Amino acid sequence: MHATGLITHLRHVDIAMPNFADQRTFYRETWGLTETANDSGVSFLAAEGSPELYVVRLREDDQKRTDLIAFGSASPADVDTLTEQLIGRGVTLVHEPRVLDTPGGGYGVRFFDNEGRVVEVSADVAVRAHRKIEERESIPVRLSHVLMNTPTPEVTVRWYIENLGFRLSDTMRIGDREIMWFLRCNTFHHSFGFVRGPHAAFHHASFEMRGVDEFMRGTGRLHRLGFERLWGPGRHRAGDNSFSYFLDHAGNTVEYTTELEIIDEDTWHPHIYDLTDPANADQWGTANEMDEFIAARSHNDVDRGLFIAPPM
CATH class of the missing domain: 3.10.180.10 (2,3-Dihydroxybiphenyl 1,2-Dioxygenase, domain 1)
Incomplete structure (x- = not known):
């Protein structure tokens, strides 16, 4: 059950x-x-x-x-x-x-x-007085999703489905090797997920912007300030959301995104998208080409907190 x-x-x-x-x-x-x-x-x-x-x-x-x-x-x-x-x-x-x-x-x-x-x-956590993000205001609306690296993705994805009730939305593969799993807990295409990697670690956190214009303005701001843009801007196939990935000061990958797909639970069936078709990685064709060197930047450092409770 x-x-x-x-x-x-x-x-x-x-x-x-x-x-x-x-x-x-x-x-x-x-x-x-x-x-x-x-x-x-x-x-x-x-x-x-x-x-x-x-x-x-x-x-x-x-x-x-x-x-x-x-x-x-x-x-x-x-x-x-x-x-x-x-x-x-x-x-x-x-x-x-x-x-x-x-x-x-x-x-x-x-x-x-x-x-x-x-x-x-x-x-029963208290909420804050939030506001509508205005047109051309290039700041995050909300935390969209978090993905983690795992060396045992098949086992770990199954663990979250069986123990926490997540549902599989889509899977990405390269040829016959599956590499990324998108999981949902509501009607957003994904709130969580896993990437096949060499060790357990943080992969990326994604932040929803108001719209495509605000997404591009945020992307441009980071670029002008000299922050390394790993990949993007582009638009994914799985989730149909835009993407621009950057590194924060600790080497964690963070993403601006917008227009993440809302799915119908009654009719949705998971897809498997093969990244050897470049349109499955970036529908727009505007992002720099993803390669193993760029992907490795998001493997991150080995997580030192495994099986150790944080102090707060």
Whole structure:
């Protein structure tokens, strides 16, 4: 039996790194997020168009790591139901459901996935007064999706489907080798996913822009400021969303995107797209050619936080 429908949406991604000051400046002043809370060596950053109190948490640490990926649930009862199912399947908890002491509070559980990432699922978290992003305003509306690298993608994708109720939207392959899996927890084509890589690590976080014009203005701003653009601008086949990928100050890949596909759960059937057809990577044909050297930049460093709970 799968845990169907107990996760409703992606909340935030929490990352740690030694160069905290540089990262904080990048996400606030360059990427376009708004700091809603801070403490010594910790910054909570919101997207202006999102009701989430924060979509990125930065934390200063001697080692670079992914602290956790957080998802929402509809109610505390659903958090408890999910926890019972996880315990019954032998999943190791970081902590049992409890009142959270992070901004917004709420009620949540944390646990390790099969590769040691920390996952949080919470409900009753306070929301913030967000706003409509204006025309030509090139800042993120919301956190769109997060993808992670994994050396065991078939096992890990199955783990998230069976234990957390994610659904497979589409798969990418090169020839006969599958390399990328897009997972959904609502009607957005994907909120989470996995990329075949040499080790478990953060792959990229993607931020939805108001529209194509705002997406291009944000892309151009980063380019003019001298930030390395890995790939883009272009438009993917899977998800039908635009893309421009950059590196932040810690070497994590971040993406501006827009117009991510909304799917009909009753009629959707997963596709397998072969990237040997360049139109499956970029429908517009405007992006620089993706090659193994560019792809390797998003393999990232080995995640030092596996099976280690973050300090907060």
